[in-house]
Amino acid sequence: MVRNRRLEQVREAVDRIGFSTVKELAQSLGTSEATVRRDITVLDNSGMLKKVPGGVMSLSRSMAIEPSLHARSSMNTDEKERMSQAALKYIHDNEHIILDAGTTVLTLARLLGDIKNLTAITYDMQITAELSRFTNVSLIMAGGLLRRNFGSFYGYFTESVFKEIHAERAFISCDALSPELGIMSYTADDIGVKRQIIKSASEIILLCDHSKLDVKTFMSIAPVSAVSRIIIGKEAHPQSVATLRECGVEVELV
DSSP, X not given: OOHHHHHHHHHHHHHHHSEEEHHHHXXXXXXXXXXXXXXXXXXXXXXXXXXXXXXEEESSSOTTOOOOHHHXXXXXXXXXXXXXXXXXXXXXXXXEEEEOSSHHHHHHHTTGGGOTTEEEEEOBHHHHHHHTTOTTEEEEEOOOEEETTTTEEESHHHHHHHHTOOEEEEEXXXXXXXXXXXXXXXXXXXXXXXXXXXXXXXXXXXXEOGGGBTOXXXXXXXXXXXXXXXXXXXXXXXXXXXXHXXXXXXXXXX
């Protein structure tokens, strides 16, 4: 395939749906993921598309577009497993914990079957479904307005639940992480919920895969210093990790 034509096909495919992963583009174009990554870099540098965590986003649509739940579930799965295993050692019997929404924290939720007398509060429907299988977990669901295509809730009612509780520990995720701009989100929908979660726990542990580091998205949730610990994949660039540590936060590479 002539490269210019392939670049045009990449741009057209992403513009059509708003966001795509590297894997999806490689499969649709019948080429390698390495080739697609090079093409995305060219298109990003030329201002035709935007590289974001896990893939590429159209610039002809709103900057608020974010990867769907389905797309997120296939991103960096091995790294998410390692982060979740590392996070598990911070969850103990007889504790109260808050679980943020998203596929990274969902991976952690699937590991909680052996924790005794655990109380978990979440606003994510998939996490709720996973935890409902465990008889050892007392589960509180913070409902509210539904974020369609993402399976989580937001708004006044969701925030009100978290205002009324206090947990030993909260495990949160993010769309992007910048040492300068902090923990970031694609949209304003769940920012109020995440900010309230940060206020409602004694310790905040951020699970962030390496593709989200040094990326800037639309909205800032909180500074890096708002969290106690960041668990991130060993794929993260050493200088970026050093910069995070300069913010006064523990960074655990896994």
